[in-house]
Amino acid sequence: MKSPVFEISITGSFYTLLLPIAIIKPFLDKNIKRVKAKASFQGKELSFHGAFQKRNDNYYMMFGKRYQKELGIFPNDYFQLQFFEDDSKYGVDVPEEFEAVMYSDYEAHQVFETLTDGRKRGLIYAIARYKNSQTRIDKTLLLCENLKRGVRDPREMLKSF
Structure with a gap:
């Protein structure tokens, strides 16, 4: 399922x-x-995951500063947007390092699966933001250890003790 391409600008x-x-x-x-x-603007394209959020009788989607900067969009610019059904497991692109480490540690993976969908996405985003592949591996290993220790505070999950 996909929407037609449409023009939109940043509001509010x-x-x-x-x-x-x-x-x-x-x-x-x-x-x-x-x-x-x-999203596309002046020959640049960007793919991302998002959610429709209802406020009052309108629906909104977050379009962060990082996305705006990547496409070179300013608040008054109109750009093209198209939606596709998200068939990914977690609603976010999962780094291959995260997947490999998580699936190699059965106990940590089982604990990870008990977390809320939003918490899972947040942790995946936290790992994905690291540019270096080895850092993503190290942080996922740390996450696995903390999950097995019973750490559930998201601010503590990627810290070593």
Whole structure:
């Protein structure tokens, strides 16, 4: 499932997109609130995962400063956006290092799977932000140890004790 390509600009606060109901209604009708998105502006493209968030009678999506900077978008610029059904397991791209380490540690993986979907995504994002492959491996190993120790505070999960 995918939406047509449509034009949009950043509204209100500098990090949100006011979504047209006509575009997202087919997703909402199927109870799909997390999607993959493809944004393009002046020949640059960016893919990301996002969620439709309802406030009052409108739907919004976060479009962070990092995405704006990557595409070279300013608040008054119009850019193209398209949504796709997100068929990923966690609703986010999982670094291969994270997957390899997590699946090699059965006990930690079992504990990880008991976390809420949002907590899982947050931890995956935290690991993915490291540019160096070895750092992603080291941080995932640390996460596995902390999960097995019973650490559940997200601020503590990537710290060594």
